[in-house]
Amino acid sequence: MDDPYENDPLRVDTDEAKRIIEGFxxxxxxxxxxxxxxxxALTWLYFWYGLFLPAGPVN
Numbered sequence: 001m002d003d004p005y006e007n008d009p010l011r012v013d014t015d016e017a018k019r020i021i022e023g024f025x026x027x028x029x030x031x032x033x034x035x036x037x038x039x040x041a042l043t044w045l046y047f048w049y050g051l052f053l054p055a056g057p058v059n
Contacts (some may be wrong), residue, residue, distance in 0.1 A: 012020070
């Protein structure tokens with residue numbers, strides 16, 4: 001059976017793909033998640049202590 005992508009210059013064999021995947025850690029993804037978590041916590045603190053508690057009880 002002919003593989004239409006056999007002569008594709010951008011094709012990566014499985015060993016090379018595994019080496020590429022294992023060679024890089026997801027630092028960018030972790031950074032985005034950490035920034036989002038910090039932003040979420042700060043926003044929650046602002047709403048809770050800056051808006052809801054100073055407004056007093058609901059009448």
